[in-house]
Amino acid sequence: MTSPASDMQPAFRTAVVPAAGLGTRFLPATKTIPKELLPVVDTPGIELVAGEAADSGAQRLVIVTSPGKNSVVAHFVEDLVLEGKLEASGKTELLNKVRVAPSLLTVQSVVQEQPLGLGHAVSRVEEVLDDSEDAIAVLLPDDLVLPRGVLEVMGRVRRKRGGSVLCAIEVPEDRVSSYGIFETEIVPDAVNPNVLRVTGMVEKPDRDDAPSNLAAAGRYLLDREIFDALRRIEPGAGGELQLTDAIALLIKDGHPVHVVVHRGSRHDLGNPGGFLRAAVDFALERDDYGPALREWLEERLSPNWAAPQLTTDE
């Protein structure tokens, strides 16, 4: 039984955000701007994910970057010159906005020199963990899992059942080959039917080989044992060291792994189409941009809409 006091403890102190990718799907924009800094309305995707980590009790954010992506970390550092200018000109609302990222949590970075895969990126974090930390949260910045709060549920599951806990979403069967896919079984004593035990996990399977349509949705609460498993894996899907394969190894070793099936929504910021949906969704919720955007969208989507033509007459 867990005591009420231990229930108050966050399940982890360090949240890891892998941000070392090249962002090729967003070229040419990502030639000079890291994908993680592209704005969802006006806020970089990575700031939204860092906010989620802070809300769920994380004290420290470790960003895994690649050489040349320093601006991702710089976004979380105070810019006193900018703040001074905004303050002097009375732009308090903007000042408050730029102060959010540096005040969320302590930010640190580790560099992944080579693009060897998500598993390799996570393995780089071990060297900066304190001995007392027995788990880490990993949040993939391509995934916005909404509404926020799934990490807290995952923390409760870890406290009750130990081991590692991941977030799953249901995806259409023709999309399973884009995700890590779970094989699961029900947990007989689970009060929450969305908590399942994971009996296997496979990265980007063919549709015919997929054990289910439950996909990893970019939120992982991993026992420290993951680092040992990461040392033992070989390159897998796409020739990369896959986090999925290290989790599969933990399961094989008898380590408890559960998923919380998230029934809310999720945006995929990893490609322009998904990013646009997220931006429209967030903008529609805002008082400053929502009403005008809604009005324009209704007009744009109406059957009476006609594309403006260039007048070529004299």
Ligand code: G1P
């Ligand atoms: C990664 C993981 C995959 C997971 C996905 C979620 O894949 O390897 O298991 O389902 O994120 O977004 P990626 O999208 O980076 O190829």
